[in-house]
Amino acid sequence: MNANSKTENRALASTVLELDVNNHAGVMSHVVGMFSRRAYNVEGIVCMPVGYEKNGLKSSGETSSEISRIWLLVNEDARLEQMIKQIEKLEDVLSLRRHGAEHEVFERLEEFFH
Amino acid sequence: MAANSISNQKEMFMTSKRSEILTGAQIVVRLLERQGVRLLSGIPGGAILPIYDALSQSTQIHHVLARHEQGAGFIAQGIARASGEVAVCMASSGPGATNLLTAIADAKLDSIPLVAITGQVPKSMIGTDAFQEVDTYGLTIPITKHNFLVGSAEELLEVIPHAFRLAASGRPGPVLVDIPKDVQNQSIEVSDWPAPGASDPAPAPDAVLISRAAAMINGAARPILYLGGGVVHSGASGSAVALAEKAGLPSVMTLMALGAMPVDHPLSLGMLGMHGARCTNLALDECDLLIAVGARFDDRATGKVAAFCSQAKIIHIDIDPSELDKIKTAHVGIAGDVKAVLGQLVPQVEAILRKPWLARVADLKATHPLRMPGIDDPRMPYGLIRAVADCLDDEATISTDVGQHQMWVAQAYPLRRPRQWLTSGGLGTMGFGLPAAIGAALAEPQRTVVCFTGDGSILMNVQEFATAAEEVANVKVVLMNNASLGLVFQQQTMFYGERIFASKFRGMPDFIKVAEGFGWQTLDLDNAGDPSSALRAALSLPGPVLIHASIDRHEQVLPMVAPGAANKDMIGG
Structure with missing residues (x-):
């Protein structure tokens, strides 16, 4: 491995973020807006409802789950720590967990993209 | 007998918790009353008329009719900044909502607790490019602590107290509640009222x-x-x-x-x-x-x-x-x-x-003290500020607009009391000063509120002269007029090779006539033989007064650190 590819690897080092959020129409905008307004690219997004087990804002007429999970694949960047703190402040974000790039959620999705 | 009295008690209990059929609009107004809101500012329009109709029946809430929604937002900010309480502003959909944005963004950057309530087109018309439809929810995501698009009248019972709780908790800030017109008109049975939203206790520090x-x-x-x-x-x-x-x-x-x-x-x-x-x-x-x-x-x-x-x-x-x-x-x-x-x-x-x-x-x-040339001359910027301060005590509240006058006042006014000083810090919004002063004066009518402004800033919300006159607000505007955008002029002079462009006004209004046209009393210091005693007299008049003072556009705010330079490398002063 030469110095160049090491630098490249560092530049491309990525992180997987796992967020439990209230499931309603605006949540994705709140989360993704944190990144877009800083010109911080999100490489991958997956979101699915997961259940009712936690306290979220009840909204009437809603037939889907109250809680969703958002998986984000983002490049490591000096701004990431600040990003995480900002996401944790969002009212609809119930919890945030940080995983290394080795997390398989996006790897296993790859077959749908090739 | 015993059984009777029990059933009587039950009946009385039931009456005290009697359920009512109310519209979403009536629920909003009742919830605001229960929050303790007694003063709010806004402008009605089609999509928020049901709430205004309900508001007309409130005996507890005084509505201040602003003349531009940005004015309403800053009046609410003035209430919040002076009192420390969550304040409320209202606007209709579309342009009403977009006009509020600057005041909301300003509240976000300065951590001011605000609840902004906007009308929205009926749910069935959202997304159809309906008349006065705009994506208020989407527009306000980056400039609020949190925002809501309310889907039903029942949700209001949860959302309104929640909005107040969020605005006041932790680091304060603005929260927006967007309410479609059909939700305002939807009637539901209400038997239990939620507790008013209050600030969450902060976690214990380590x-x-x-x-x-x-x-x-x-x-x-x-x-x-x-x-x-x-x-x-x-x-x-x-x-x-x-x-x-x-x-x-x-x-x-x-x-x-x-x-x-x-x-x-x-x-x-x-x-x-x-x-x-x-x-x-x-x-x-x-x-x-x-x-x-x-x-x-x-x-x-x-x-x-x-x-x-x-x-x-x-x-x-x-x-x-x-x-x-x-x-x-x-x-x-x-x-x-x-x-x-x-x-x-x-x-x-x-x-x-x-x-x-x-x-x-x-x-x-x-x-290396702060040098304040002309501090003893009321016809000079620092001297004018000092002369105004000499007429007032620490009970007075001071607001400013944004520019040279703001920095001179920040440097020279003897501020001694928290919440005495209302200024747009983070966003630096010209046009902040007058409506914020009106809000502060209405929230705390016992205080004199002085708004220092410039000829650039005052024109950005000049329509609120009408609001101040209508409310007979105890606001004294001190207008430092250099016929230019002074801080731009200063920066072009210092950092852009004196290429003065778009910062000198060629057409100037007669501010005295403008203010008089709005029903204000006025003092033109330029014509006063004894400016100090004229100031004292003007500041002790009841109601809104404009005090106009010409200053030289070459006066600079010094010292100054060039943008991006280290603080120890100051210029001048």
């Missing part, structure tokens, strides 16, 4: 970190206390002054914190940063410990960050954990309400005289 901070303060040779707007929001001014006095800490304030410590307190070094006194920025450059309390290391305060307090260790106390390590990495970062943290910190710091350091600071103050 005692170990507080002890570590105390040890650092006790061991420091040249510490400085750096107070920010959070000290005012938290009601911690007394604790901050107590800390400074006990530990012998020279203290600087951000623009937002002015008044948290009286600026003429012996330990005060006044405002730091771009237009701070030389002694203030030089003392910061020498400090070995910086204790930041409710401050966020804004670029106008720090100048070039790498050169800011470069020899100092940093203690950073803030209620918002995301502020810790955002700009400067803290050696000790304490997340918590600053009043609670200071309450625990003060008993742990040693009473120290710090003679050498205080002597050094006194030396810096003597050799």
Whole structure:
């Protein structure tokens, strides 16, 4: 491995973020807006409802789950720590967990993209 | 008999919890009343008319009819900044909502608790490019703490108290509630009312970190206390002054914190940063410990960050954990309400005289004081500010617009009381001063509110002259007129080779006539033989008064740190 590819690897080092959020129409905008307004690219997004087990804002007429999970694949960047703190402040974000790039959620999705 | 009385009691209980059929609009107004809202500002329009109809029946809420929604937003800000309580503004959909945006963004940057309520087109028409439809929810995501698009009248019972709770909790800020017209008109049965939304208690701060901070303060040779707007929001001014006095800490304030410590307190070094006194920025450059309390290391305060307090260790106390390590990495970062943290910190710091350091600071103050040319001449900027201050006591509230006049007032006005000072710090919004002053004057009618402004800023919300006259608000506007955008003119002079462009006004209104046209009383200082006594007379008139004073456009705010330069490299002053 030469110095160049090491630098490249560092530049491309990525992180997987796992967020439990209230499931309603605006949540994705709140989360993704944190990144877009800083010109911080999100490489991958997956979101699915997961259940009712936690306290979220009840909204009437809603037939889907109250809680969703958002998986984000983002490049490591000096701004990431600040990003995480900002996401944790969002009212609809119930919890945030940080995983290394080795997390398989996006790897296993790859077959749908090739 | 016994059974009868029980059933009677039951009946009485049922009556007291009698359910009512109410519309969403009536529910909103009832919830605002239950929150204790007695004053709000807004402008009606098609999509919010049901709420206005319900509001017309309220005997508790006084509605202030602004003349532009941005004015309504800043009137609410004036109420919130002066009182410390959550304030409310309202607007209709579309342009009503977009006109509110600047005031909401301003509240976000200065952490002002606001609940903005907007009407929206009926749910069935959302997304159809309906008349006066705009994506208010989407537009306000980045400029609010949180926002809601309400889907049903039932949801209002949860959302409205929640909005107040969020606006007031932790680091305060604006919350927007967008309510489609059909939700306002939807009737539901209401039997139980939610508790009013109140601020959540902040999590207890880490005692170990507080002890570590105390040890650092006790061991420091040249510490400085750096107070920010959070000290005012938290009601911690007394604790901050107590800390400074006990530990012998020279203290600087951000623009937002002015008044948290009286600026003429012996330990005060006044405002730091771009237009701070030389002694203030030089003392910061020498400090070995910086204790930041409710401050966020804004670029106008720090100048070039790498050169800011470069020899100092940093203690950073803030209620918002995301502020810790955002700009400067803290050696000790304490997340918590600053009043609670200071309450625990003060008993742990040693009473120290710090003679050498205080002597050094006194030396810096003597050799590099803030120079205020013309301080004794009411026809000069500093002199006018001083002359106004001489007519008032600390009960007066001072608002400003944005520009040279704002910085001169920040430098020269003897602010001595938290919430005495209302200014747009983070967003720097020209047009803030007049409506904010109106809000403050209506919230605290016992106070005289003086708005210092410029001829550029005043025109940005000049329509609120009508609101002030209608409300007979005790607002005195001091207009420093240099027929230019003074701070732009100054920067073009200093940094753009004197290529003056688009900063000198060629067409100037007659401001005295303008104000008189709105029903204001006026004083033109330019024609006053004895400006000091004319000022005193004008400031003691009841109701709104415009005081007009021409100043030279070549007057500059000095010293000045060039944008991006280190604070120790000041120009002038």
